[in-house]
Amino acid sequence: MPSPVSPHVSPGVAPRVLPPVAPLAQDSSPLGMFGYFNDHRDEVLNWLWYHTWLSAVPVVAGLLIALPLGWVARRYRWTYPPLVTAAGLLYTIPSIALFVAMPDILGTQILDPINVAVALTVYSVALLVRVVADGLGAVPDDVAQAATAMGLTRRQRLLKVELPLAVPVIAAGVRVAVVANVSLVAVAGTIGVPNLGQLFTTGFQLSVGSPYYPPITLGIVLCVLLALALDLLVVGGTWLATPWRRAVSGS
Amino acid sequence: MRFTRPAYIHQRAARADEVADSSMVSARVSGRKGKGGGLVIRFESVSKKYPDGTLAVDRLELVAPSGEITVLVGPSGCGKTTSLRMINRMIEPTSGRIWLDDRDTATVPTHELRRGIGYVIQHAGLFPHRTVLDNITTVPELLGRDKKETRRRALELMERVGLPAHFAKRYPAQLSGGQQQRVGVARALAADPPVMLMDEPFSAVDPVVRAQLQNEFLRLQGELGKTIVFVTHDIDEAIKLGDRVAVLQVGGHLAQLAPPAELLSDPSDAFVAGFVGRDRGYRALGFAEAGRLPVRKEHAVRLGGGLGEARDAAEDGWVLVTDAEDRPQGWLRTDRLPEAALPGPVTAQELNLGGTLAPETATLREALDSALSSPSGRGVIVDGAGRLLGTVTASEVLTRIEQQRVADGRPPARDAGLDAETDVGRDDGEGGEVV
Incomplete structure (x- = not known):
């Protein structure tokens, strides 16, 4: 249903309505978020869409980078402490600093979403290197021994034994990374990158004299719902990929 | 034998039949092939010294004859597992050679060597994420054998080791320890390797299941005639299963290599005598057929x-x-x-x-x-x-x-005070309990 405020806008095109111009919902309490959502539906859904992609894609990219790094940390034991420590240190860089620095590093525009995607990929790598390394090492000794004794090459052992067995551990790390990304993306919103974070900036700007809660509450609720949905997706994928774990509790 | 063997084994077996004598001595001298279903394994002055200076195995000379079970037994730290793992090069010897028939194992790529050697370990080491059937077909799959044929043989093997066919789709965690070990044995046999290495395969299950697995293992070996090297710390198991038993001493010295009856009746030194235990007189009776006993009619x-x-x-x-x-x-x-x-x-x-x-x-x-x-x-x-x-x-x-x-030409014992308190009823051989 098109917004009552802009009946001429065709569906799918985000209306260029700036919050101060649009008539505000009367209710400034947290419950006013429903009215606020109705009034700014297209804009908010557009932000949600961006937010979803910015949360999910960096985790996938981060996992693809963390897999070989984690494998190296496992394969050459001496590399484990420096790699895991370095990865951990990456996480201490303040996100806002990284968002601001990225355009200089990448040569992109300041508000290009790619900046956020790359920065969040860095954080995902930081979280996942250790998880991958530990996951690959979680193969029970007798299983690893049997695999070697049966003549699996190193590569076959990795692909047929170590990686499948590491799935539960890696998936647990991916869940953390996805949820953490949902909140980090919101930070990027405050510098103007289109996503749900802009709801907080808007709420702050509109809180003149007394607090204006509707956009803030809406932002929090949508972020939580998004995190829950993405988390569920990871859990579901893990469930499908590990029938052997279900068998243990079953029958 | 119901299994089809790779062609090279047929040829080898045929040649081996022409070689009348495949005793340990001739094998040692000529490196000839044995006549059973397996290959001869020969340790030639094999030593293993770890970087910290520990001598795990000391110039081991040993022949595991074709088609026989050779048991390595000894206390912890005697190098029995190290010796076993040097055969499939999970551990590389520091010096010496190990031969499989006339092939020096050091010259064969490790993964190729290992695919031709069945391996069974204590907790079976099954892949927890693969079904029983997929576990069993691991090696044939690696060898690129026909999928359908491999599957058919895996199911046949399951039946052979006493697993019902509907277990095929189960995961290892759904099986008991004894059942897992049966899968482990089936998996080791799946590619019909001429050699099997077994490292305390029955130690982790309870005594009743262990006796059962041991008996079935002997029955299976009776049909298959593999060359088997079997490691255990349990002298009873060694004596029950071994065609020949090698007693190893701490530091990797071979103290005695003999058939079990000889080990019990004629231990070569005080260490072996001590290791085979004080009830060896009673246990030795397990190797003597009673012959025609004067059975009396019972009402x-x-x-x-x-x-x-x-x-x-x-x-x-x-x-x-x-x-x-x-x-x-x-x-x-x-x-x-x-x-x-x-x-x-x-x-x-x-x-x-x-x-x-x-x-x-x-x-x-x-x-x-x-x-x-x-x-x-x-x-x-x-x-x-x-x-x-x-x-x-x-x-x-x-x-x-x-x-x-x-x-036998030995003086009669003056007082037949036999030590009978030892595990009466443990030997469940062919008799079984009165139930």
Whole structure:
């Protein structure tokens, strides 16, 4: 249903309505978020869409980078402490600093979403290197021994034994990374990158004299719902990929 | 043999038949092939020294003959597992060579070598994320064999190791320890390797399951005739399973290599004597066939028959009770039956199940155990179908032992005070308990 405020806008095109111009919902309490959502539906859904992609894609990219790094940390034991420590240190860089620095590093525009995607990929790598390394090492000794004794090459052992067995551990790390990304993306919103974070900036700007809660509450609720949905997706994928774990509790 | 072998093994076996003598000596001298289903494994002055200076194996010379079970036994730290793992190069020897027939294992790429050697370990080491069937087909899959044929053979193997076909789709965690170990054995056999290495495969299961697995393993080996090297710390297991037993001493010295009966009757030094244990005299009876024992007729009564009749048939207060097919069910004590109970029938609840049964082909140990474990003092002897043949007493078995000692040219023992307290009933051989 098109917004009552802009009946001429065709569906799918985000209306260029700036919050101060649009008539505000009367209710400034947290419950006013429903009215606020109705009034700014297209804009908010557009932000949600961006937010979803910015949360999910960096985790996938981060996992693809963390897999070989984690494998190296496992394969050459001496590399484990420096790699895991370095990865951990990456996480201490303040996100806002990284968002601001990225355009200089990448040569992109300041508000290009790619900046956020790359920065969040860095954080995902930081979280996942250790998880991958530990996951690959979680193969029970007798299983690893049997695999070697049966003549699996190193590569076959990795692909047929170590990686499948590491799935539960890696998936647990991916869940953390996805949820953490949902909140980090919101930070990027405050510098103007289109996503749900802009709801907080808007709420702050509109809180003149007394607090204006509707956009803030809406932002929090949508972020939580998004995190829950993405988390569920990871859990579901893990469930499908590990029938052997279900068998243990079953029958 | 139901398995089809790779062509090269057929050729090898045919050639081996022409070689009349495949004894250990000729194998050592010529490196010739044995005549069983497996290859000869030969350790040539093999040593393993770890970087910290520990000498795990010291110039080991050993031949595991084709088609036989060679058991490596010894205390912790004697290098038995190290020796085993040097065969498939999970551990590389510091010096010396290991030969599989005339191939120096050091010249074969490790993964190729290992795919031709079955390997079974203590906790089976099954892949938890793969089904039983997928576990079994691992090596044939690596070798690129036909999928359908591999699957068919895996199911056949499952049946052979005593696993029902519907287990194929289960995951290892859904199986008991004993069942997992059966899968482990099936997996090791799946590509029909001529050589099997087994590292304490039955140590992690309870004694009843262990005895069962051991017996089935021996039956399976009887059909397959693989060259097997078997590591254990349990001298009883070594003696039960080994065609030949190698006793290793801490530091990787081979103390003695001999068939089990010889190990028990003639230990080469104090270490071996100590290791094989103080009941070795009794255990050695397990290798001596009792021959024709003087089996006496036993007046048995049927289950469900009258108690009064049972009392009349009893001898020394005990009567043997059988089922309708003459299979012994247990002993009934009749001298304490209350007069009022006599009109009633003989029921299973009243039976004493203490005695073991000895088959007519029993070893002296089984026959003696049957007599010693029987509450009546009369050991029950049964035929191949488990039907009652008669009974034998401990003194009759002892007389037979004395006769055999004389026949072997050894002086008769002055006092036959045998150490019988050791695990009576543990040896569940072909007899089985009276149930």
